[in-house]
Amino acid sequence: MATKGSPRALAEPEVEKSAYSRELLLGLYRMLVKCRLCDEKARILFRQSKFAGNFYSGVGHEATEVGAAYSLREDDWIAPSHRDWTSNIIKGVPLKFCFAQLFAKATSPDRGRSSPAHMGYPPLNIITPASSIAGQLNVGTGVALGLKKLGRDSVVVSFFGDGATSIGGFHEALNFAGVHRLPILYVCKNNLWAESVPLRLQTALKDLSDRAKAYGFPGLTVDGNDVLAVYEAASKAIVRARSGEGPTLIECKTYRWYGHSEIDPAKYRSKEEVEAWKKKDPIPRFEKYLIDRKVLGEEVKAEIAAQITAEINEAVEFADQSPYPEPAEATDFVWS
Amino acid sequence: MATKGSPRALAEPEVEKSAYSRELLLGLYRMLVKCRLCDEKARILFRQSKFAGNFYSGVGHEATEVGAAYSLREDDWIAPSHRDWTSNIIKGVPLKFCFAQLFAKATSPDRGRSSPAHMGYPPLNIITPASSIAGQLNVGTGVALGLKKLGRDSVVVSFFGDGATSIGGFHEALNFAGVHRLPILYVCKNNLWAESVPLRLQTALKDLSDRAKAYGFPGLTVDGNDVLAVYEAASKAIVRARSGEGPTLIECKTYRWYGHSEIDPAKYRSKEEVEAWKKKDPIPRFEKYLIDRKVLGEEVKAEIAAQITAEINEAVEFADQSPYPEPAEATDFVWS
């Protein structure tokens, strides 16, 4: 299966945690930092009114996003939701397109049609998301059916929140995937809140991975702030899916640092809760792990940050310089 | 709570199986026979073209229907589906209205609006069903919410098939009921087929009661052809619900003897499967139990059958003699 052109030419995920390569570890680290910096940059740009609409920050979720999607091949698919703008980055979409998406410029993959955070990228099999929750999860399941029918060994990763597990579409998708043992990974980012609705008003469960018990395939709960734990669970599930053994539901317990969106002050959460979770920041945690193991030093760390910052600045510049779509383009792409 | 006017003045379900009263046992038996004879009569009437549309026979399911609904009080609710015409009979709707419903006469509870088998009865809190599957289950859950909010101790029994557990509405309803510990009993009549779709294409589960694991309340599987087993499970769940402890999902494994509807020859099932299940007929089985315990003798048995037959004939006569609604009534009851 071709991986050419993929910015991260990982042919297959590494499955033995004890033997993870230095390259993998550094790669994961670099990607965590990239997601964090891009996301924080997006928030700044929004507050600077460099783009309108809204933005759903994923800061705090990086270990989940990176861990789950890092070992995907170019031919694999992602079905992202509103908080997964960075999944495009992980799959290898050039940053300039990601920022052009925020700015809704003619150079964005959808030529300014979708809202800033609802980003897909057809050339890399990232499904442009609709907002309506569980829709992507459903369509992603359909993609998995198609891949299976075509006899391909590609897989789909579908990202969604705790909130999405309450809606009917979630049930229909997972049930169907269970019946047909589809090559898909359901990654639930359980960040304890759906907007301002706390988990206790969403479900009577303690662990959302228990939802999988209704579908006859494995469901597991992992620490969503531990990138290696997520990577391990996801890469095993990917191998499983690729070899025809069917879907897996992975609940990653994590937290969103900021409001539901940039216009939500999130007063419904206690300061203590937020602070406690910020202490569990996945990035310093992984940094420490790498430094302890001498995989990372201060110098490399600074270099990585500098490189990424430069890349971001260039991308923002590109987005800034890009033209808006022409008004009359609004009527394009309705029908073929 | 008032039970006046209820044709079966059972104030509370009996919960100790070893101590079930003679009255209860004979009452269950009589109701099983009544459901069977009414259902078979409906089938004959359909084949005689005494009514049009369609009919979804519940023959084979009597132990499930009767066992689950028998201990309801008048103030309790039923949310029936397409195969639960007889649930009206169990709750105490006069037979004449049940047959008037089949004949779509002006004397039917809905004045001929719904199709024959989609019967409800507002005065006894039986929700007139829409066809769309899981709709009743959802609306029934809403009723349970309302009852709880009003501080009443009434409960809801919702009937549905295996097929209904695949659709999104099922998930949303049960999840919601779990969160709010609603007073509702979800009775899944798992008859192995949804129209011609076998269970293996509907779910990867062996037992549909496992679906409850996704909602944080009990799910149990019982032999749906054993009226006492169903009665026991249901009456315990009803007591539970009444006392505010929340919902229960009861999967009753049973079988429909005939086609999905009267126009379905059901060639997709093997003769062996059908015959094997007919041997498990819930009625002779319960008869034997009662005869062994000397609760029932041949004479009483004959008397019961004769009484019911007479009642049915009278009801059919009523339905037959009733007028059709006037054409212009079609525009009534659109808005208040």
Added chain:
Amino acid sequence: MARTLAFIEAITEALHQEMERDDRVFVLGEDIGLSGGVFKATSGLLEKFGEDRVLDTPLAEGIIIAASIGSSLVGLRPVPEIQFTDFITVGMDQLVQQAAKIRYRSAGGFSCPITVRICCGGGVGGGLYHSQENAAWFVHEPGLKVVMPSTAYDAKGLLLAAIRDPDPVLFFEHKKLYRTIKSEVPEGDYTVPIGPAAIRREGTDLTVLTYGSMTHVTLEAAEVMSKRGVEAEVVEVRTLAPLDKATILASVKKTSKCMIIHEDKRTMGIGAELAAIVSEEAFDHLDGPVVRVTGPDIPAIPFSPPLEKFFMVNPEKVVAAMEHLAAY
């Protein structure tokens, strides 16, 4: 060679032939495999093409449609069946928010070539939940194409065109036509293009716009009127979205009078749009009001025979309206 086929046989034949011709095509839905469908439209497919291409699904319209959308993204050509349009409401989100918009929202990056076969319509004693039409909503949703044939010939040709179309097509089949309507159908491959309306009867005195099973009711009424000296031009709008405004307007400009007949309830039925187009774009040519003959504004077709009869448009109602308009 053409033989006479029933409407439903034409559909079955189209499915068989297209699945043979193109192995990207597969069918899915409730009850469609083992039993061949509630009306038997898919009969024989499972035996011929196997479970891999004929999928009996769980009872869940949302995932039936979503599974189709998703697999179309990877290049397949799914043809889901919705047993009764009354249950399309469960799949509304997938059709409107996903299928209709995925090409648009990805600026052409993804396309969604699915053909949703939907059984609809009343007059056969189906009652409230087996008689609905529910096509009107989708005509309001650009990105979807909506077709509804009335002849066996068109049923086959439009279905083949739909499956080959790169856009999502909702293919409505009026259940009353399945076995009552027969017409000559070529054995081989042909398509009826999505888009053009069909002039089913030429006339000079008034234009009647209609579609689906009402086409036959209208033609019957037109023959009655012909004997009374009024020649109606009957335009069958067999593609409901996008509408063939050119044919519609040309006919109205010719006859100067316009009537619309549909089975569906009146308010916001498809007749509303047809009337609006005509009254805006052919106003100067109109010699009378744009008249609609439709079902009454009630929630759905009730079951009891006298009530259903009250609902249905029949040739007598159409003739009465034609008399009135012709005399205007």
Added chain:
Amino acid sequence: MARTLAFIEAITEALHQEMERDDRVFVLGEDIGLSGGVFKATSGLLEKFGEDRVLDTPLAEGIIIAASIGSSLVGLRPVPEIQFTDFITVGMDQLVQQAAKIRYRSAGGFSCPITVRICCGGGVGGGLYHSQENAAWFVHEPGLKVVMPSTAYDAKGLLLAAIRDPDPVLFFEHKKLYRTIKSEVPEGDYTVPIGPAAIRREGTDLTVLTYGSMTHVTLEAAEVMSKRGVEAEVVEVRTLAPLDKATILASVKKTSKCMIIHEDKRTMGIGAELAAIVSEEAFDHLDGPVVRVTGPDIPAIPFSPPLEKFFMVNPEKVVAAMEHLAAY
């Protein structure tokens, strides 16, 4: 006493007052309690009435509506909120197959007094999935009532009328109005009846039918035209189902010209029905075509500012159309 309130404040006040007055009333929906709603329409309710009457629900529009329907059957008066009409498609089955039909299918045995508050509309940079209107579908569904106010006064009065109405009412709130529109609102209790349209401006030269946020756009355009000597009569169809045909037709018969303005996309928008009614029932009085000024036929309002601007009807577009019709 009347003070000036913003549109959204009038809604909040109506909810507070009605919940105080009638303890059968409760609200439910996503994000409505702890945070007071995405636009804060329900703010203060949780604090005042507690969790029992202010229910933050799971993310599942189907059960939000079904829970409302069910609890209305036992005598409660639920007021569910749908955050964005873009997500009403998920609840379509419950609204159309249950709420709209339960009175009918039970021959009046059950009634369903729910008021579904639905936030809709574009022009505020919401993009494809936070700018839809989606009211037109429901106008096609008898059994439902559909209202959409344009002033703070009507917002309070119509909402109180809706909650007290024995039928299911869809109460559409255009998000652009929330904080841009203010008007005098009595402090006390009053209702604006469901049904009657409002004549917002009298005129003799042409009738404009509109609703929602376009009412303000239309009034702006009418003032421009007035300076040019054309007096438009602006009829706000604030109840969309059932429609107030009497007021509509009386105005058109008076002015002899009719225009329809709506934000929603054109084909099968509510303007279609309005045009159809006028062209059928006021034909003899018409001195010009029934003109629609609407959004274009694209799947939804795109996000990028120039694209959204292209979509929206603005006073200039209305003025241009008025000029044309007035000169007809």
